[in-house]
Amino acid sequence: xxxxxxxxxxxxxxxxxxxxxxxxxxxxxxxxxxxxxxxxxxxxxxxxxxxxxxxxxxxxxxxxxxxxxxxxxxxxxxxxxxxxxxxxxxxxxxxxxxxxxxxxxxxxxxxxxxxxxxxxxxxxxxxxxxxxxxxxxxxxxxxxxxxxxxxxxxxxxxxxxxxxxxxxxxxxxxxxxxxxxxxxxxxxxxxxxxxxxxxxxxxxxxxxxxxxxxxxxxxxxxxxxxxxxxxxxxxxxxxxxxxxxxxxxxxxxxxxxxxxxxxxxxxxxxxxxxxxxxxxxxxxxxxxxxxxxxxxxxxxxxx
Amino acid sequence: xxxxxxxxxxxxxxxxxxxxxxxxxxxxxxxxxxxxxxxxxxxxxxxxxxxxxxxxxxxxxxxxxxxxxxxxxxxxxxxxxxxxxxxxxxxxxxxxxxxxxxxxxxxxxxxxxxxxxxxxxxxxxxxxxxxxxxxxxxxxxxxxxxxxxxxxxxxxxxxxxxxxxxxxxxxxxxxxxxxxxxxxxxxxxxxxxxxxxxxxxxxxxxxxxxxxxxxxxxxxxxxxxxxxxxxxxxxxxxxxxxxxxxxxxxxxxxxxxxxxxxxxxxxxxxxxxxxxxxxxxxxxxxxxxxxxxxxxxxxxxxx
Numbered sequence: 330x331x332x333x334x335x336x337x338x339x340x341x342x343x344x345x346x347x348x349x350x351x352x353x354x355x356x357x358x359x360x361x362x363x364x365x366x367x368x369x370x371x372x373x374x375x376x377x378x379x380x381x382x383x384x385x386x387x388x389x390x391x392x393x394x395x396x397x398x399x400x401x402x403x404x405x406x407x408x409x410x411x412x413x414x415x416x417x418x419x420x421x422x423x424x425x426x427x428x429x430x431x432x433x434x435x436x437x438x439x440x441x442x443x444x445x446x447x448x449x450x451x452x453x454x455x456x457x458x459x460x461x462x463x464x465x466x467x468x469x470x471x472x473x474x475x476x477x478x479x480x481x482x483x484x485x486x487x488x489x490x491x492x493x494x495x496x497x498x499x500x501x502x503x504x505x506x507x508x509x510x511x512x513x514x515x516x517x518x519x520x521x522x523x524x525x526x527x528x529x530x531x532x533x534x535x536x537x538x539x540x541x542x543x544x545x546x547x548x549x550x551x552x553x554x555x556x557x558x559x560x561x562x563x564x565x566x567x568x569x570x571x572x573x574x575x576x577x578x579x580x581x582x583x584x585x586x587x588x589x590x591x592x593x594x595x596x597x598x599x600x601x602x603x604x605x606x607x608x609x610x611x612x613x614x615x616x617x618x619x620x621x622x623x624x625x626x627x628x629x630x631x632x
Numbered sequence: 633x634x635x636x637x638x639x640x641x642x643x644x645x646x647x648x649x650x651x652x653x654x655x656x657x658x659x660x661x662x663x664x665x666x667x668x669x670x671x672x673x674x675x676x677x678x679x680x681x682x683x684x685x686x687x688x689x690x691x692x693x694x695x696x697x698x699x700x701x702x703x704x705x706x707x708x709x710x711x712x713x714x715x716x717x718x719x720x721x722x723x724x725x726x727x728x729x730x731x732x733x734x735x736x737x738x739x740x741x742x743x744x745x746x747x748x749x750x751x752x753x754x755x756x757x758x759x760x761x762x763x764x765x766x767x768x769x770x771x772x773x774x775x776x777x778x779x780x781x782x783x784x785x786x787x788x789x790x791x792x793x794x795x796x797x798x799x800x801x802x803x804x805x806x807x808x809x810x811x812x813x814x815x816x817x818x819x820x821x822x823x824x825x826x827x828x829x830x831x832x833x834x835x836x837x838x839x840x841x842x843x844x845x846x847x848x849x850x851x852x853x854x855x856x857x858x859x860x861x862x863x864x865x866x867x868x869x870x871x872x873x874x875x876x877x878x879x880x881x882x883x884x885x886x887x888x889x890x891x892x893x894x895x896x897x898x899x900x901x902x903x904x905x906x907x908x909x910x911x912x913x914x915x916x917x918x919x920x921x922x923x924x925x926x927x928x929x930x931x932x933x934x935x
Contacts, residue, residue, distance in 0.1 A: 447841075449847075449853065450856070452856065496853075497845050497849075505808040505813060506808070509808055509812045510808060534752065539879070539881075540843065540844065540877075540880035542805050542876055543801075546754070546800075550754055551752065551753065556753070574843075577842035577846050578842075
C-alpha cells in the first residue's frame with residue numbers, strides 16, 4: 330500500500346488529508362494548532378497527536394507545506410527562487426528528521442517561493458502547492474491565478490513554472506479598517522448578510538479611484554449623509570478593498586483568472602473580476618492536496 | 633478694547649489663542665479636552681474652565697472651529713457646501729447661546745465644509761480655517777494646499793474660494809499598519825530617529841507602485857531578507873504612506889503646494905513633494921488663528 334499524508338500547516342491552522350495512490354481523499358483532519366500556537370521544539374508532538382495513527386500504517390509518507398517550513402517552524406525549508414516549477418520545487422524539498430517508537434517517519438517539507446519585482450522581494454509559503462494543484466487539476470501550463478486571503482497571492486504561470494507572483498494585503502487591510510479604524514464606528518456591530526449591490530458600488534468606486542487611502546473615507550461620509558444604510562456598509566467596504574486589489578493588478582492582457590478560494594470569497598471575486606471583463610475558473614482550497622500529490626509524484630519519479 | 637478668542641476645538645484637543653485688534657497673539661492655552669472627552673451638555677463648563685477669565689474682559693468675543701460644531705458637539709453648525717469662500721462661511725456662522733453670570737457670551741461657530749466629487753461626499757471641520765488663514769497670510773487667491781494628519785486634507789482654491797477638497801486617510805493608515813498589522817512585528821519597539829534615506833526609498837517605491845496594499849508588504853520582505861535595517865523600517869513605511877498620498881493626488885498641473893503642518897511632518901512632505909518637482913510654501917498650524925481672525929473680520933464687516 331502507498332499512501333500520502335498531505336499537510337497544510339499554516340500560521341493559524343493545521344490541516345491534513347490522507348490520499349490513496351490515485352489521489353483520492355480517504356480522510357481529512359484539521360486542528361487549531363497553527364504554527365503560531367506551537368512553541369519551539371513542539372512540532373513533533375503536535376504532528377504525532379494529530380496524525381500519528383495514520384503515519385503508523387506502513388507505506389504512509391507525508392509531505393507538508395506552509396509556515397511550518399519557515400525559520401520559526403519545525404525545520405526551515407529555504408525559499409526557492411522563481412521561476413519555479415515542479416523540478417525546482419522537488420530539488421528544494423527538505424526532509425524532516427523525525428521518528429516515532431524508534432521508527433523513522435518519511436516526512437518532507439515543500440519550500441516556499443521567493444521572487445523579485447521592481448527591486449523588491451516577495452514571498453509565499455503554502456500557496457505554491459495550491460497553484461501547482463490548480464494547474465494539475467485544470468491541465469494548465471500557462472495561467473494567472475489568484476489566491477485571495479489575508480495576504481492575497483497573484484501568480485503568473487508560464488510553461489508550467491511560476492514565473493512571478495505578488496502579494497496584496499487585502500484581507501488584512503479589510504480587517505484593520507473594519508476593526509481598528511474610524512470606519513469601525515460606521516459599520517454594524519454584528520454579522521450582516523452580503524449586499525451585492527453595495528459590494529459592486531464599492532468595486533466600481535475603487536476601480537475609478539487611485540488609492541484605498543482616499544476611497545475608504547467614503548464609508549464614513551456616505552454614512553454621515555445617510556446615503557448608505559448601515560447594513561450595506563461592510564459589503565461596500567469589502568468592495569472597495571477587493572476593487573483596489575484588482576485595480577493594482579496589471580490584468581490588461583488576461584482573459585481568464587484561476588481563482589483558488591474559500592467559498593466565502595468566491596462570489597466576491599467572481600463579481601469583481603466580471604466587472605473587469607475577466608472570466609473565472611474556480612477551485613476550492615483542497616487544491617493544496619492535489620498540489621502536494623503532484624510534488625510527491627514528481628519527487629518519486631526523479632529518484 | 634476689542635479682542636478675539638480664536639478656538640480650535642477638535643476631537644482630541646482644545647486650543648485657543650487670544651488675539652488683539654491687529655491679530656497679534658496675546659496668549660495661548662491648550663487643554664486635553666477634545667470633543668470626544670466631553671459629554672453631552674458638558675461643553676459650556678469646559679469652555680468656562682478653560683477660557684472664562686478671558687471672556688470676562690469686556691469687548692472679548694469668541695469664534696470656534698472644529699468638531700465642536702459637529703452633531704456630537706456643543707451646537708451643530710451644518711456643513712457649508714463648496715465652492716465656499718469668506719462670504720459663504722460668514723453666512724453659515726452659527727451663534728452659540730451661552731451666558732455666564734447672567735451676561736451673554738459672544739460666541740460664534742464656523743461651519744465645516746462639504747463637497748462632492750465623483751459621486752461621493754467629502755467633509756472637513758476645522759481645516760477650513762487653516763486654509764483661510766494660510767491664504768490670508770500668503771496673500772493668495774489661487775492655490776493647492778495640503779494639511780497632513782490623521783486624515784489629510786487637500787484643498788484646491790480658486791479666486792479666493794475653496795473649490796473642492798479631498799480627504800486621504802494617510803496618518804490613520806500609518807498608525808493601523810505600524811500598530812495593528814503584521815508589519816508591527818518588523819518595526820522597532822520604541823521611537824527611532826528619522827531615516828531620510830529609507831523614507832525617500834519608501835516614497836519612490838510608492839510613486840512607482842499602484843497600491844499601498846501591495847507596497848506595504850515590502851516592509852516585511854525586506855526585513856525577512858535583511859535588506860532593510862530595523863531602525864530604518866518605520867521611516868521606510870512612512871515614505872510608503874506619504875508617497876502613496878502624493879501618488880493618488882492629481883498634481884500634474886501644480887508647481888507649488890502650500891503645506892500647513894505640524895513641525896514633525898514638514899520635512900517629510902517637503903522631501904516627498906520635492907521628488908515630484910513641486911515647490912512648497914510652509915505654514916504652521918497657527919494658521920488657524922489667522923483664519924478665524926479673517927472670518928471674524930469679514931463677519932463684522934458684513935453687518
